[in-house]
Structures are given as structure tokens and as C-alpha cells.
Amino acid sequence: MGFNRRIMESTKFPKEEEYLNHLILHSHDIPSAIGLLNGGTGIALVLMHYSRVRKCRYIEKSVDFLIENILKRISKTTKTEFASGLSGIGWGIEYLIQNKYMKGCGADILLDIDKQIMNIDFSRCENYNLFDGLKGYLHYAIAHLQGANIAKKKVFDFAFVQSLVFATEKAIKANTKDSELETLYANLLECIAGKTEVYIMELERFINKNAINNRKDLTLYSGIAGWIELKLNK
Numbered sequence: 610m611g612f613n614r615r616i617m618e619s620t621k622f623p624k625e626e627e628y629l630n631h632l633i634l635h636s637h638d639i640p641s642a643i644g645l646l647n648g649g650t651g652i653a654l655v656l657m658h659y660s661r662v663r664k665c666r667y668i669e670k671s672v673d674f675l676i677e678n679i680l681k682r683i684s685k686t687t688k689t690e691f692a693s694g695l696s697g698i699g700w701g702i703e704y705l706i707q708n709k710y711m712k713g714c715g716a717d718i719l720l721d722i723d724k725q726i727m728n729i730d731f732s733r734c735e736n737y738n739l740f741d742g743l744k745g746y747l748h749y750a751i752a753h754l755q756g757a758n759i760a761k762k763k764v765f766d767f768a769f770v771q772s773l774v775f776a777t778e779k780a781i782k783a784n785t786k787d788s789e790l791e792t793l794y795a796n797l798l799e800c801i802a803g804k805t806e807v808y809i810m811e812l813e814r815f816i817n818k819n820a821i822n823n824r825k826d827l828t829l830y831s832g833i834a835g836w837i838e839l840k841l842n843k
Contacts (some may be wrong), residue, residue: 615725625840627839629659631824632834633668633671642693642828644691644694645697647828651834652697655812656668656671658838662683683722684726687806691740694741696748697749699719699749700748700753702824703810705760719764726746731773737783747794750765754797758800777790
């Protein structure tokens with residue numbers, strides 16, 4: 610029996626089957642996009658989540674292939690931003706490990722990514738958005754610190770963590786009604802203090818529920834991958 614036919618016969622959710630099949634068939638159509646929100650990392654995470662929830666473990670072969678290709682494409686010129694770069698990919702690795710989809714320790718696996726991210730000067734940061742600003746880096750730092758606490762390891766140097774704390778305090782003062790920033794700040798402080806169950810590793814928080822209407826868009830943020838993830842969480 611062919612792989613695609615197995616997918617179509619394995620579940621009882623017709624539209625979900627159709628979208629899943631489409632996502633797997635076309636997941637390599639965006640080879641240059643390897644990020645979490647708009648590329649292969651987000652797609653891989655949704656497929657892994659799907660394989661466990663719907664008990665379709667054979668899908669994990671596609672996930673392994675996707676992740677392998679993503680890691681091969683990382684270079685010294687890869688951007689650090691969350692949506693399409695290193696911090697989002699790093700978050701994805703922590704997602705897999707902390708949800709027990711993957712064995713390993715993020716503190717060890719993400720050393721090279723951390724070296725590049727720790728070069729960022731947050732003292733002059735005035736961009737607070739998720740895609741390429743402070744919020745994205747906070748999501749990665751919090752997830753990574755939490756993973757390190759679970760593994761009883763250390764990540765990031767003191768200067769980097771301190772600069773992130775100061776930048777977040779500055780951002781909260783400039784955006785007094787931003788409850789997300791305040792929550793991330795509280796999570797950051799708790800993870801710095803060594804806590805392990807303060808930040809939920811979930812994909813739904815990164816989905817734009819109002820934008821999922823284009824079958825040609827495969828991404829987690831606004832496409833088919835996001836649509837499938839929302840169905841899994843119902």
C-alpha cells in the first residue's frame with residue numbers, strides 16, 4: 610500500500626485527511642523557508658504532534674527527513690529571528706524534547722544557536738513583536754531555560770540573561786497594556802530562578818486563527834499546518 614493511500618485510509622476525518630496529505634506532499638515546496646512560523650520547522654512540529662495524537666507513527670519518517678534537511682540548511686548567515694530563523698528553530702527543538710517526541714538535551718544540541726543569539730544587543734531593542742523582535746526571543750529564551758532546568762544544565766551567560774531582563778522591563782514600560790509581555794517577563798524570571806513547569810510548550814499560541822484561508826499557504830502561522838494543529842487541540 611502506498612504511503613499516501615495509507616494516510617487517506619488511516620483516519621476518520623475527511624477534510625483533515627485531505628489537508629494532512631496535502632501538507633506532507635508539499636512540505637518540501639518551500640526549501641528556503643526553514644523557520645518555525647513560516648517554514649519547515651513549524652510544519653515538522655505539527656506533523657509530529659499529529660502522528661502521536663492520531664496514532665499515525667509512520668508519519669514520523671517524513672518529520673525526521675524534514676528536520677534533517679532543516680538542520681543541514683542552517684549556516685552562519687541564517688538570521689536569528691523567531692519567525693524564520695534560529696531562535697524559532699531552537700524553540701522547535703525544545704518543543705520536541707520537552708514533549709518527549711525526541712531524545713536529547715537542548716542545552717547540548719543548541720550550543721551553536723545560542724552562541725549566535727547571545728551576540729544580540731537587546732539594550733537598544735525597540736522592536737517588540739513576535740516575528741523578529743523581543744517577544745520571539747523571549748519565547749525561545751524561556752523555553753530553553755526551562756529545558757535546561759529540567760535537564761539540570763546551564764544555558765546562556767549572565768550578561769545575555771541580564772540584558773534580556775532589562776530589555777523586557779523597558780518594553781513593558783513602553784507598552785503598559787501588553788499583557789503578553791508581562792506574562793513572558795514573569796515566565797522569564799521564574800525560569801531564571803530554576804523553575805521547570807511555568808511555560809507550556811504548545812504550538813497554538815503562534816497561530817493566526819483569522820488568517821488560515823489559503824490552501825497554498827502551508828505554514829504554522831497562517832496556513833494548513835496551523836489549521837491541522839487547531840483541529841488536534843479541539
